Amino acid sequence: MKEDLVLPATREATEDAALEPLLEVSGLTKYFPVRGGFPIRRTVGHVQAVDGIDLTVHVAESFGLVGESGCGKSTTGRLITRLLEPTSGSVSYRGQDISHATRKQLAPIRSEIQMIFQDPYSSLNPRQTVGKIISGPMEINGIAPAGGREKRVRELLEIVGLNPEHFNRFPHEFSGGQRQRIGVARALSLEPKLIVADEPVSALDVSIQAQVVNLLQQVQKELGIAFLFIAHDLAVVRHFSQRVAVMYLGKIIEVGDRESIYDRPRHPYTHALLSAVPEVNLMDEEAPQHERIRLAGDVPSPINPPSGCRFRTRCWKAQDKCASEEPPLVRLSGNRSGHLTACHFPEEPTTQGRAEDIVLDPALAALEESSEG
Amino acid sequence: MTKAEGAPAPTGPDGFLSVRDLQVTFSTEDGPVKAVDGLSFDLHRGKTLGIVGESGSGKSVTNLTILGLHDPLFTTVDGEILLDGKELITATEKEMEKLRGNRAAMIFQDPLTALSPFYTVGRQIAEPYMKHRGVSKKAAWERAVEMLAKVGIPNPKERARDYPHQFSGGMRQRAMIAMALVCDPDLLIADEPTTALDVTVQAQILDLLKDLQQEFGSAIVFITHDLGVIADMADDIMVMYAGRAVERGTVDEVLRSPQHPYTWGLLNSMPRLDSDLSTPLSPIPGAPPSLLTPPPGCRFHPRCTFRERVGGTRCVTERPLLAPDRASACHLTAEQKRTIFVEEIRPRLG
Numbered sequence: 085m086k087e088d089l090v091l092p093a094t095r096e097a098t099e100d101a102a103l104e105p106l107l108e109v110s111g112l113t114k115y116f117p118v119r120g121g122f123p124i125r126r127t128v129g130h131v132q133a134v135d136g137i138d139l140t141v142h143v144a145e146s147f148g149l150v151g152e153s154g155c156g157k158s159t160t161g162r163l164i165t166r167l168l169e170p171t172s173g174s175v176s177y178r179g180q181d182i183s184h185a186t187r188k189q190l191a192p193i194r195s196e197i198q199m200i201f202q203d204p205y206s207s208l209n210p211r212q213t214v215g216k217i218i219s220g221p222m223e224i225n226g227i228a229p230a231g232g233r234e235k236r237v238r239e240l241l242e243i244v245g246l247n248p249e250h251f252n253r254f255p256h257e258f259s260g261g262q263r264q265r266i267g268v269a270r271a272l273s274l275e276p277k278l279i280v281a282d283e284p285v286s287a288l289d290v291s292i293q294a295q296v297v298n299l300l301q302q303v304q305k306e307l308g309i310a311f312l313f314i315a316h317d318l319a320v321v322r323h324f325s326q327r328v329a330v331m332y333l334g335k336i337i338e339v340g341d342r343e344s345i346y347d348r349p350r351h352p353y354t355h356a357l358l359s360a361v362p363e364v365n366l367m368d369e370e371a372p373q374h375e376r377i378r379l380a381g382d383v384p385s386p387i388n389p390p391s392g393c394r395f396r397t398r399c400w401k402a403q404d405k406c407a408s409e410e411p412p413l414v415r416l417s418g419n420r421s422g423h424l425t426a427c428h429f430p431e432e433p434t435t436q437g438r439a440e441d442i443v444l445d446p447a448l449a450a451l452e453e454s455s456e457g
Numbered sequence: 458m459t460k461a462e463g464a465p466a467p468t469g470p471d472g473f474l475s476v477r478d479l480q481v482t483f484s485t486e487d488g489p490v491k492a493v494d495g496l497s498f499d500l501h502r503g504k505t506l507g508i509v510g511e512s513g514s515g516k517s518v519t520n521l522t523i524l525g526l527h528d529p530l531f532t533t534v535d536g537e538i539l540l541d542g543k544e545l546i547t548a549t550e551k552e553m554e555k556l557r558g559n560r561a562a563m564i565f566q567d568p569l570t571a572l573s574p575f576y577t578v579g580r581q582i583a584e585p586y587m588k589h590r591g592v593s594k595k596a597a598w599e600r601a602v603e604m605l606a607k608v609g610i611p612n613p614k615e616r617a618r619d620y621p622h623q624f625s626g627g628m629r630q631r632a633m634i635a636m637a638l639v640c641d642p643d644l645l646i647a648d649e650p651t652t653a654l655d656v657t658v659q660a661q662i663l664d665l666l667k668d669l670q671q672e673f674g675s676a677i678v679f680i681t682h683d684l685g686v687i688a689d690m691a692d693d694i695m696v697m698y699a700g701r702a703v704e705r706g707t708v709d710e711v712l713r714s715p716q717h718p719y720t721w722g723l724l725n726s727m728p729r730l731d732s733d734l735s736t737p738l739s740p741i742p743g744a745p746p747s748l749l750t751p752p753p754g755c756r757f758h759p760r761c762t763f764r765e766r767v768g769g770t771r772c773v774t775e776r777p778l779l780a781p782d783r784a785s786a787c788h789l790t791a792e793q794k795r796t797i798f799v800e801e802i803r804p805r806l807g
Contacts, residue, residue, distance in 0.1 A: 152656065289511035302737075319728040361685065381628075
């Protein structure tokens with residue numbers, strides 16, 4: 085039945101797929117219209133949620149996307165799963181451009197790209213049993229696994245660490261962490277090749293969060309599923325992802341291997357982000373001092389983003405060039421291959437404490453001065 | 458009765474805020490829920506007590522009870538809450554009104570729901586000042602502008618006339634801090650004040666709170682689930698689990714030589730920027746218990762991996778008590794706790 089659809093290549097490329105990119109995104113852009121005015125509501129502007137990003141996710145790779153709220157990371161996830169249609173740019177999955185594919189054309193691909201949502205309470209239908217929730221995708225796609233769907237549901241429940249006998253229960257009978265496991269089982273039910281996980285653990289308590297991170301990691305490694313892991317928690321992303329991209333106001337400002345990004349960040353924003361994470365110093369005082377950077381204010385509005393480099397309004401290194409010229413995302417000298425940074429005046433590749441703290445917040449600076457003086 | 462009338466009384470040995478054997482029970486359709494079960498702690502002037510715990514551990518309920526913000530119809534409160542020697546549980550609503558926003562103030566997690574959308578930010582900050590200090594509208598407005606400047610809102614004069622929706626998330630939280638500090642409170646309760654914020658903004662707000670505490674000298678109760686934030690903010694830490702305190706001590710004591718299996722579990726399960734990537738995280742097995750039917754004995758025993766080392770059925774039958782000062786509520790002997798931490802827990806923390 086699927087053969088007559090427009091995207092036959094989705095199954096052809098399987099053999100040489102191991103080194104092939106699974107998902108290629110280039111120039112991806114999504115503008116949401118802002119309507120206003122009275123009495124006729126016209127489009128008065130656009131929220132530039134995602135503005136020209138490029139990224140590649142390889143087969144069986146875990147790729148992390150970090151950034152603060154409003155940076156467009158969730159929109160990116162939704163564009164890739166084609167829950168949203170991009171304004172421009174392309175999303176190609178296994179060589180097929182799906183950026184403007186129709187619902188019908190997407191049907192065979194939907195089963196290969198699955199999503200795990202943030203909130204385990206609102207993403208499960210409270211009126212359906214767990215068995216129904218997990219077998220739903222199989223039903224819709226007309227998949228009848230050997231031994232029947234119920235057997236498959238039991239298998240999936242076992243994989244995600246739930247009691248297989250609980251398939252008749254309803255979501256409210258489970259705790260938050262268990263519900264998130266149900267969400268994972270549902271995403272796995274069609275044996276996907278790519279899972280977009282949008283903040284999958286941020287609604288969970290710390291002790292439960294670790295359980296779900298471990299589960300996702302196990303699923304990713306054992307089943308060879310590629311992950312696009314979207315989160316704001318830098319430590320969780322570091323733990324989960326082999327490659328990481330940092331987003332700011334709709335753009336990727338730095339991307340590279342995990343070690344490269346976390347140990348040798350070059351973009352000032354990556355430095356600021358890493359230095360802002362409150363850390364427990366478990367060992368003795370001799371632990372190396374981390375740099376302290378305090379940015380001023382919040383992220384600017386994506387309706388009217390700053391010209392040139394979008395971070396320049398909060399950056400301590402900004403000069404005239406940053407306002408006039410947008411920095412390209414390139415490999416800087418001294419960086420490992422694959423580590424790209426979009427900055428005219430990059431930082432030293434270290435996270436060690438610097439001679440002087442950077443405090444851009446006017447109130448903080450004033451308070452600190454008065455307490456010193 | 459207002460703060461202006463009397464110089465602060467000297468702090469007794471038991472601290473400025475002292476809670477003794479606090480029990481908070483909600484009556485629900487399914488039966489009574491003991492949200493807080495025998496909690497005691499002291500907080501001294503100018504110090505910060507960090508309360509860590511997961512959802513449902515009773516950390517927020519404790520603090521709502523301190524300010525009398527619980528619903529008296531469905532809540533039974535027993536024990537003692539002494540603020541500067543004055544009993545708060547038996548205080549009348551009138552007395553509590555004089556206290557709230559004046560000597561004791563609160564910062565909530567979500568500034569958008571905690572601020573009224575119908576009034577300007579300036580008016581909301583000025584209101585408690587006007588009410589408690591009895592000053593003119595104009596003087597209170599000036600104070601509001603001054604407070605907004607203090608918390609780092611640019612153009613405070615103009616921004617005071619804005620409504621909360623015109624502020625960004627970080628600015629709203631700053632406005633709420635301004636509102637809480639406007640009457641120069643002795644006690645500030647901050648309930649997850651940075652959980653809804655981005656990390657770069659969280660770092661600003663935490664630094665701001667620390668600096669303002671230096672200036673105002675308030676005692677702070679800081680509630681959070683994030684151990685990193687606690688390490689940054691608190692002088693003392695109390696770890697709560699299922700309505701009870703399980704460990705207490707200074708920041709260094711609790712984070713560098715924790716003595717309770719639950720604290721070990723929390724530290725182990727938390728990914729850090731410098732943790733070892735070759736090993737998976739070590740989560741605490743299971744899930745927190747329902748407080749409708751809490752487990753007998755030690756409430757952590759169903760999830761505890763060190764239960765066999767205690768031997769016998771003590772963990773199941775006997776509630777471990779939390780001694781005053783540096784202590785942990787666990788049946789393991791002090792010697793066992795020390796050796797387990799040094800030999801088994803610490804190496805895993807990397």
